[in-house]
Amino acid sequence: MEKVVIIRYAEIHLKGKNRGFFERVFTVNLERAMRGLRHELRRTSGRYLVENFDAERIDEVCDRISRVFGVHSYSVGYKVQSGLDEIYAVAKEVCPAEGTFKVETHRADKKFPMTSMEINAAIGGRLLSERAGLKVDVHRPNAYVYIDVRENGTALVFGEFMKGPGGMPVGTAGKGLLLISGGIDSPVAGYLMAKRGMTVECLHFHSYPYTNEQAKEKVVELTKILSRYSGTAALRTVSVTHIQEEIHKRCAEDLMITLLRRFMYRIAERVAKKIGGGCLITGESLGQVASQTIEGITSSNSVVTLPVLRPLIGFDKEEIITRSVAMGAYETSVLPFEDCCTVFLPEFPAIKPKMSYILEEESKLDVEGLLEEAMGTMKVIRIGEEKGTY
């Protein structure tokens, strides 16, 4: 008897003629997730089977699978020769010692001498006779024993269905550039877009020496966490220090954030185009902070032509935190390193800035010059093999 993991996929079956493409990407993603673990991945009718892994690393295997978008559910089970005794031997492992249960058989191999119902009865009966605490309940059992008799003379026996993350395989919905800060929101925004199949690359703005190395390290860490789901290859960092200093020196204080965000969007668009990204992704949530009003969003949006996706726009903080915890980013997100220095923060930021006012203040700056200078500070940090510093 050999331990295996059975993986079922989510929405792929909906994709008529493109199905081959989706399945190929999904296979690549599963292989990538399993990198470094001994295994064999096999596609069988409508599902995947992970075999030949080190049994003591089963938790790791499951953990990796549970992060691959497109996985609807998965089960840990056994692969045995399809004989009744062999099946029973592992059914005992899968079935709990007491409580209600149900045996459910699927027989793909129609040459098998018993029908599905007969197998159910035979295995269920033997379990009942050996374990006094067990009771059959075909409607609402506490536990299932699933038996899948396959055509190649083997059978899969498994119990629990574990829920996968759902969604679409990453790489099937283009590439987006996530503006990532050290906060809670942006990694979640990246996660949600990756869930729809988008490859997410990351861009972080820093203002060293007004922000520190720890803050950058935290963003690297968050990108790594995100990349376990999102196929992220690199984190790019760009310094907006001089832009902030110039805004501080030349423009109205209350527009610091508004103007800075316009610069960030412009830079992001340039970076996105460079790496073949089709959109920007932000963690904005309407009304959360002064710059995330509809006026603020209008002001930033108007400087770019690429679409800006804001998957969190209608979420409140609690919902975002729940997702952040679930994806494993929360603990890192709340580390106390500022990614934005309070030196330049206005006491009263403009909440509903008028466009004419913004444009007038912005005209005091050499926008193109500052953009080019900022682009020159770009550093690329490969995720997983960390290169480069500020």
Next chain:
Amino acid sequence: MGRQIIYLDNAATTRPNARATERAGVFLTERYFNPSALYSDGFSVGVELKKAREFLLSRVVDPTAYDLTFTSCGTEADNQAVFCCGKRGNVVTTAGEHAAIYASCTELKNRGVEPRFVPVLPDGGVDPEALLRAVDEKTSLVSVIHVNNETGAINPIAQLAKRVKEKNPRALFHADGVQAYGKIPVRLPKEVDLYSVSAHKIGGLKGTGALIHKKGVHLSPYLFGGGQENGLRSGTENVFGVMTFRYAAEEKFASLDRDCERIGELRERLFSGLDGRLFRRLSPQNGTPYILTVSAEGLRGEVLQHMLSDEGLIVGTGSACSSRHRYSRVMTACGYTEKTLDGVLRLSFSPETTLEEVETAAKILNETAARLKQKTE
């Protein structure tokens, strides 16, 4: 690092003394035996540890009257003192302590012991009268930092210990000597029961500290196991660390008075080179010569620290151990305004610091602070 730097954060840690590590090297390469082993090679390493212990003790106390327990750091020594001796009633300490004492005394609350934090004076030294007032018949331990690691103020621990004992002879007296041992002249009177020291502040290695304790003071173990360190601190001894500590201390103590005088001059030289319109002195004149704390008022210390490091000058911004908080707890306790607290820089020296370095440092400090001021005002 490859680049030329001026290192003025010696209160955080010092560069290990190369002669000391070289002398101790034999304990890595040839005499690597377990000092608790009974065969002669192991036993002889144990003998070396014993000699090192006596040497380190003899520099500040009579080694026949005190013991020394090696620990993994100053923090561990402080914790052992607090949790072994602060078991009932109340523990009196100051608002100017290093986090190792402050946090462990705060933890005492959860263990049914009342911690009492006595206010400090503006220079970071404890207010002696306030300290004495806080001591009563229920006090089990008094702990006072010897040299304040953030301001450099020296507390008169000998005198304080005597007065504490006059008021409550049963109270134990502990001092955190991490910034004092091997740096300023120290001779502990019999009223000081416990004293914490650390190797890496005087050219030793990180990972080596010690708790000096008077014979007869009952200590209980903090780590249990093979019974090393007279049962007080189980775990195979860090022989290389201890031997490096011993050799580094040997050099430091040999030139202690001379270093004090010269470094005191460097400190004043640096301060007089600073632009008075940009920097305010917070360290007392009669504090340790090794620390000069100033404030670039109105500027952010951390931003300045980054800019200075880009210029090749490495300085501290208060205590590195508590750099997660915006304002240093200790500097806040000294009563400074936010404007002053924001700009705190700690410049700390070692015997390796040269006159040329402090002169260049003053220039870099002036230029950088002026530049930042111009950008952010």
